[in-house]
Amino acid sequence: MYLETAEIGYAENHLYAGIRESLDKLKQQGKYRMGVCTSKRADFACQILALFDLHEHFDFVDGGDVGIEKWQQLQVLKEKGVITEKSLMIGDRYVDLTAAHRNGLQSTGVLWGYGSRAELEQHSPRFLFSEPSEMTQI
Template structure:
């Protein structure tokens, strides 16, 4: 069935941002005198917004005030390093191009702070056209709450049932399911097949062009 709109997560789905996120997170910890973490650990630290990231990487004894300070430091450091090692996953550019050629509308919904989401999209997708790009914004509940997904559907004048939500984590699958959208889990990102399956992904793919195959039927 031809779906009218595809909404993508960003980190771990379109962009491999792990090394820059880990660098910034560990730099925050170093500045605060806290122990640092291996880069791979950040695959499970990220995905739920910046504050939750700070809560996960900092010692459990940290006060809310200290977490606030960590967030401030992270904003400063990540604001300098967000583009250094971040890259598109292989096949992403061609996948987006093919979807656009088929008349599918494209959007991004991320738990990454909105200002970082938009600069990443501007930098790494200069030739791509997204109809809407939303990161985590004040007064809008973050994923897995479906508020952002519903907002995108409404602004693009499509029904949620005519949308596909694509992501790499449990949070993404929960978001799409809560919004009544078809969910596609991707295996090139930060999490595992089991996590996606346990969170009821409608489809799990290991190459971006499989998204095109399933969004646009042969007929």
């Protein structure tokens, strides 16, 4: 039942305005390796990226597992050399920011997701973006 619901539900995702253009520009600039670190299962995350034809923008996709917290995902990515201390975690919830800080990474909060300005500011992100286009200016 869960798998069936999840498979139907993934198609209900949508892109926030400006995301595609910003990811296109970041990819074109070629200054950064970009990846996805999500609490979703990796196969679902890949399906969502494929749905929007965005998979080629990312160098890796790391999905969560039951009982694994976001900070632990980042820790493993660091241990494997997938990310480094120079990596920047971009997220819309406090869990993304605290996971970054716990792993010695800088963080960026984004206001077009689920978290509020107050929630994100409370966790001291290096940057706090209101619009996706701001990501292309770092």
